[in-house]
Amino acid sequence: MDKNELIAKVNACLAEEFEVEESIITPEAPIKQTLQLDSLSLVDMVALIENEFGVKIPTADLGKILTFQALYDYLAERA
Amino acid sequence: MRRVVITGMGIWSCLGTSLDEVRDSLYTGKSGIILDPVRKEMGFRSGLTAKVELPDLKKELSRSQRAYMPEQAKYAYCATVEALRNAKLDQDYLDKYDVGLLYGNDSSADPTVRAVDTMREKHDTMLCGSGAIFQSMNSTVTMNLGTIFHLRGINLTISGACASGAHAIGLGALLIQTGLQDLIVCGGAQEVNPFSIGSFDGISAFSTREDAPEKASRPFDRDRDGLVPGGGAATVIIEEYEHAVKRGAPIIAEVLGYGFSANGEHISSPNVEGPSKSLRMAIERAGVTIDEIGYINAHATSTHVGDTNEAKAIYNVIGDHRIEVTSTKSQTGHEMWMAGASEIIYSMLMMKNDFIAANINFENPDEDSAKLLIPAKRIEKHFDTFMSNSFGFGGTNATLIVRNL
Numbered sequence: 206m207d208k209n210e211l212i213a214k215v216n217a218c219l220a221e222e223f224e225v226e227e228s229i230i231t232p233e234a235p236i237k238q239t240l241q242l243d244s245l246s247l248v249d250m251v252a253l254i255e256n257e258f259g260v261k262i263p264t265a266d267l268g269k270i271l272t273f274q275a276l277y278d279y280l281a282e283r284a
Numbered sequence: 285m286r287r288v289v290i291t292g293m294g295i296w297s298c299l300g301t302s303l304d305e306v307r308d309s310l311y312t313g314k315s316g317i318i319l320d321p322v323r324k325e326m327g328f329r330s331g332l333t334a335k336v337e338l339p340d341l342k343k344e345l346s347r348s349q350r351a352y353m354p355e356q357a358k359y360a361y362c363a364t365v366e367a368l369r370n371a372k373l374d375q376d377y378l379d380k381y382d383v384g385l386l387y388g389n390d391s392s393a394d395p396t397v398r399a400v401d402t403m404r405e406k407h408d409t410m411l412c413g414s415g416a417i418f419q420s421m422n423s424t425v426t427m428n429l430g431t432i433f434h435l436r437g438i439n440l441t442i443s444g445a446c447a448s449g450a451h452a453i454g455l456g457a458l459l460i461q462t463g464l465q466d467l468i469v470c471g472g473a474q475e476v477n478p479f480s481i482g483s484f485d486g487i488s489a490f491s492t493r494e495d496a497p498e499k500a501s502r503p504f505d506r507d508r509d510g511l512v513p514g515g516g517a518a519t520v521i522i523e524e525y526e527h528a529v530k531r532g533a534p535i536i537a538e539v540l541g542y543g544f545s546a547n548g549e550h551i552s553s554p555n556v557e558g559p560s561k562s563l564r565m566a567i568e569r570a571g572v573t574i575d576e577i578g579y580i581n582a583h584a585t586s587t588h589v590g591d592t593n594e595a596k597a598i599y600n601v602i603g604d605h606r607i608e609v610t611s612t613k614s615q616t617g618h619e620m621w622m623a624g625a626s627e628i629i630y631s632m633l634m635m636k637n638d639f640i641a642a643n644i645n646f647e648n649p650d651e652d653s654a655k656l657l658i659p660a661k662r663i664e665k666h667f668d669t670f671m672s673n674s675f676g677f678g679g680t681n682a683t684l685i686v687r688n689l
Contacts, residue, residue: 224347245414246348252411261408 211258211284218257222249232274238271240272258284288457289689291533292371292521294363296330298514299617307633309615310641313662315498316616317512323478323485330490330498334617336476348496349432349553352418356473356621357428359517360387361369364429364469367519372533373467376676384437384465386424386463387519388448388472390621393480395419403594421638425473425517440467443621446583448472449518450624450684454542456522466527472625474515481513487552491586500560501618502645503584503611503666504591504653505647511585537632538667539686541570547679553589559597559673559681566671566683567601574605576687577685578667579640584611585618594673595652606662608624609656610643624674624682631670635688 206214220227223240229237242250249265252274255261260283261271270276295302298316299309309316314332323331341350351359364412366540373383379419399416403409418424423441431437438459442452449472456468484490491510493500501512528535543566547558567574582600584591590609598609606647612630619626634640639662646653646660668688 222347224342243348246351248414249351254415255408255411257404264410281494 206284208277208281211281214257215277215280218253219250222253223278230273233272235271236276237274254280260284285463286297286463287525288460288539289524289525289535289630290520290537290539291528291535291668292367292373292509292567292688293632294366294370294519295629296336296339296362296628297516297518297619297626298336298357301337302364303633306630307637310612310630310633311639311662313635313642314615315642315644316514317497317500319494319497320402321663326478326482327525328478328482329488330492330493330494330510331487332491332497332512333476334512336516345520348497349659351415353428353475354419354424354475355490356389356475356515356517357425358485360425360429360471360473360519363431363471363517363519367469367521368509369520370534372525373521376575381467382437383435384456384459384468385426385430385439386442386443386468386470386626387429388444388452388621389422390443390445390448391475391480392420392422392424394475394477397479400613429469430551435469437468444680444682445678446581446618446620446675446684447624447676447680448621449626450674450682453520453539453542453625453628454544454682454684460522460524466622467521467523469519470522470625471517471519472622473517474620476515481677482674484513489587499645501614503582503586503614503643504595504649504658505646506586506650508586508591511587511619514603514619516619516622516626516628518622520625531556535688535689536636537688540572540687543567543568543569543683545681546663549679552677554593554675554679556593556600558679559675561598562681562683563597563601563671563673570685572599572669572685574602576669577607577671578665579631579634579670580607580609581610581627581672582611583672583673585613592650592652594675595656597654599652606657608640608665609658611639614644614646615641624672627672627674628684629685631672632686635667635670639664657677
């Protein structure tokens with residue numbers, strides 16, 4: 206999967222799971238606010254990423270992934 | 285003593301997903317039982333089950349709210365929306381006053397099993413997702429309804445096996461009678477997935493009449509061979525009488541008496557003394573004579589020993605008084621944690637519409653059921669007071685007596 210495909214898949218998965226318009230997911234947008242995640246639903250994002258991309262985001266890394274761009278980069282290195 | 289009245293009801297069952305639909309199903313004697321091929325693939329002795337529609341709540345509730353709800357909480361939400369609407373209770377009222385919540389529920393197997401599967405496969409608890417803990421607790425229904433509707437009175441799940449729903453209403457009535465609450469959302473919910481009753485199937489408790497699913501649940505019939513599991517949810521709004529009058533609520537019936545007892549014997553086989561005691565206590569507390577009772581909704585689940593001992597208990601208490609006795613489980617299967625609440629609603633629908641639904645599949649009595657007046661066909665009859673029995677594993681018994689208003 207090239208990076209554009211990865212970005213498209215990430216956006217589609219997150220939009221569907223968290224029931225937001227895909228168009229509001231932009232690289233620099235903050236993940237938590239855009240997807241309206243609280244401490245509980247953040248857990249669902251980790252589970253979704255693991256199920257869809259086979260990448261486990263440890264709690265220590267989670268705090269550093271603040272934007273969608275950061276998430277794309279994190280997954281591109283590991284997926 | 286403060287009087288306790290019913291001001292609203294709502295239901296989500298195999299007989300329908302509104303009071304009108306359920307009334308019609310009761311009237312026509314429709315069966316809600318099917319054969320589920322998935323259960324046979326899973327190795328069930330009996331693939332029989334009630335068919336209950338899973339509500340799609342995407343438009344009503346947020347993604348987060350739905351994430352914490354197992355199927356029985358969704359059924360309970362739908363039943364409660366209908367009950368609150370019928371009781372003329374809107375969100376403004378719920379936000380302003382302390383409204384209680386007592387709901388019967390005694391399992392949440394599906395989310396528990398799924399979480400355990402994930403832990404075993406992935407070795408990472410985070411991958412269970414955020415909803416698993418809230419979905420798998422026994423109190424899942426009351427925690428979900430309480431937070432969705434912003435209820436701030438008593439909030440408890442009643443786990444009394446197959447008498448859970450009846451105990452919820454009875455205990456709610458006691459809290460209102462004693463002045464601790466004015467209004468309580470009561471009910472019972474039951475999950476319908478195979479995981480929840482697989483081990484129940486394993487103790488040979490279920491009917492295996494798979495060639496005729498609609499004939500399988502046959503309470504009191506001589507040729508019964510076990511129960512059929514069912515489910516859904518039923519909500520009954522109970523309220524202090526003057527409180528209901530003051531807010532202009534539709535007052536539809538009065539909870540006159542709640543009787544209870546425990547057998548303290550075998551974990552699954554009921555006796556006769558315990559249920560008899562529960563019936564007598566309800567009658568005494570209701571302050572009615574046996575002649576005033578126009579209908580008895582039996583617990584009878586279509587098991588040999590259960591139906592026999594209940595028939596004996598009822599006969600012990602009513603003697604030769606000719607009161608119609610039926611088990612609506614002939615149509616619904618055994619709604620277990622929900623049954624005590626749903627059967628109040630089924631009986632209410634009959635009482636309000638002047639009929640007694642047929643005890644379908646009652647073709648031949650046995651020695652004990654022959655002593656009771658069990659109509660195999662629907663009868664048109666006006667009655668103003670009924671009694672409803674609910675008994676559960678461990679020997680817990682509950683009886684409610686309700687009067688028309």
